């Protein structure tokens with residue numbers, strides 16, 4: 001597994017902490033959803049960044065009240081074909097305004113990278129090393145897009161009638 | 176005809192290159208078959224019993240002559256010289272080699288054709304009335320809206336890995352020729368009391384193991400909200416549709432489990448938060464797409480020109496064909512001509528490369544270069560001058576696509592079944608061929624009138640057997656091919672699911688049972704002219720059951 005962030009392979013600055021393990025004070029950590037919700041106040045008081053892995057069968061609206069305290073949300077693709085986290089990602093970015101790191105975890109393959117970028121992910125725990133190495137290429141696979149999402153890429157419709165898509169978040173496009 | 180612009184073309188070309196890379200990775204072992212399967216399915220590539228199958232979508236059933244010639248080329252170069260038109264405005268090539276697929280796709284891309292999302296758990300080819308733009312009873316050309324939706328759902332980053340496949344149909348005519356109610360999502364354009372046009376939105380239709388007709392969740396959706404509403408439906412389904420069991424993963428199960436009302440409320444809530452965002456359409460965006468549908472430069476003509484009158488009076492075979500295959504066009508002096516791909520003893524929906532080339536030439540000559548593909552697995556020429564019908568017929572007759580059986584008992588809809596399909600329980604094609612021979616007598620067929628037989632080789636129902644006036648479903652019993660027979664189904668604006676007429680029968684008995692049903696109908700109809708489906712509606716299925724039981 002390799003972590004991609006900002007379009008490059010990087011070291012993971014976050015440590016995964018299991019349900020019952022002690023939380024190190026000064027380290028960025030990622031905790032499971034249930035633990036985060038149970039100890040939300042304690043996590044809020046921490047100085048180091050906190051991230052949460054949110055399961056794909058739970059509404060992200062539940063997470064909305066905590067988003068300003070979260071440095072990272074990890075969404076899960078338990079298998080390649082289970083695409084629920086694509087909807088969760090868009091809702092977190094486009095409806096709830098989450099600006100922290102949005103990380104794709106689980107079975108994350110090259111062929112989903114561009115979809116994930118478009119849905120708002122900016123970090124990827126990539127299953128295969130060869131896919132991680134091919135990230136930049138896969139992210140450039142397409143140059144035209146039909147759907148407006150929060151990623152700010154210009155759509156065919158917008159270009160055709162000569163005006164930018166309304167409503168796009170002003171995040172920098174990653175690549 | 177829809178004219179692709181540079182965006183559409185570039186996207187398809189980029190897709191071909193992506194697929195080429197995926198095939199390369201599969202062949203080198205970088206992708207295992209499980210991973211590759213998902214990717215190839217998103218490009219319409221199935222692994223069947225004998226070979227890979229490639230399914231190409233024909234958006235809203237409209238083909239140009241250049242596109243049809245390219246399909247002929249692919250059939251000849253990469254397949255065995257023919258293609259199979261399906262019940263969802265697609266064409267399938269059943270004998271393509273994996274290594275050849277990227278090249279075949281690149282050839283198709285040159286004319287704007289592709290297999291993107293013709294399979295897999297994605298939004299499939301958006302279908303509509305095959306007479307779109309020429310039917311007298313439509314309020315707008317439905318292809319404009321089908322294209323608006325098609326673009327939006329093509330490579331949609333959120334909805335490419337849904338619980339199951341998702342089929343959308345659009346209709347704008349009084350008479351439903353698009354089988355709206357058997358779709359996951361159907362959009363029917365109609366006018367409200369104020370005279371404005373808007374969509375009735377229906378969800379949760381589908382056949383398969385648990386057939387349902389779609390239920391209306393919104394009576395009137397303003398046209399310019401169509402994308403945000405579709406997005407809200409898809410988002411609700413993507414998040415909450417079942418993923419634990421493929422048989423329960425279609426949206427129809429979610430709609431059924433929640434109830435159409437609760438599902439509709441969930442959609443409505445989602446829709447409220449996105450309807451005024453980037454998906455709201457304005458007139459300019461719609462006009463931009465509408466402008467790329469081109470119509471012929473029609474001439475001012477009158478109905479029933481003398482050439483036509485003389486030919487009808489003078490040539491009985493032509494007259495018979497005319498009554499079966501020619502439909503009213505919205506303009507006087509023009510006609511819509513259906514080409515039967517149901518010749519006696521042939522595979523329903525199959526066309527050879529030579530036929531496709533010939534039809535493309537005839538389309539250039541007589542139909543402004545345009546061909547239509549319908550869900551009944553026939554083709555149509557949509558812009559024929561009535562004065563040209565006679566020479567056109569002679570040419571169609573010469574290539575075997577003028578069987579005068581359109582809408583009649585031998586115009587059978589059948590899936591590929593056990594001859595090709597790895598999911599099949601039983602054969603479909605030989606049953607269709609056998610029935611077409613039994614009912615070869617044209618006078619008998621015409622006396623029977625409109626009668627749709629639909630055959631599926633397994634419960635996946637690709638042959639739409641549930642909505643056949645007579646439906647035939649292949650099942651397996653102790654390793655043998657058995658068939659369940661239903662009657663009373665229909666897919667039009669009065670959609671109904673057929674009901675079982677009795678226990679399943681073995682392969683050799685199917686045609687006899689159908690003959691008995693037909694004989695019973697002839698006895699039971701009120702008068703000649705009461706069509707089969709109306710007789711069933713009037714008296715129910717019991718009288719049919721009794722008669723079929725008596726003999727089997």
Ligand code: SF4
Pocket residue numbers: 590591592593596597598599600631632633634635636637638
């Ligand atoms: S109905 Fe069954 S046998 Fe026929 S094509 Fe579909 S999956 Fe195959």
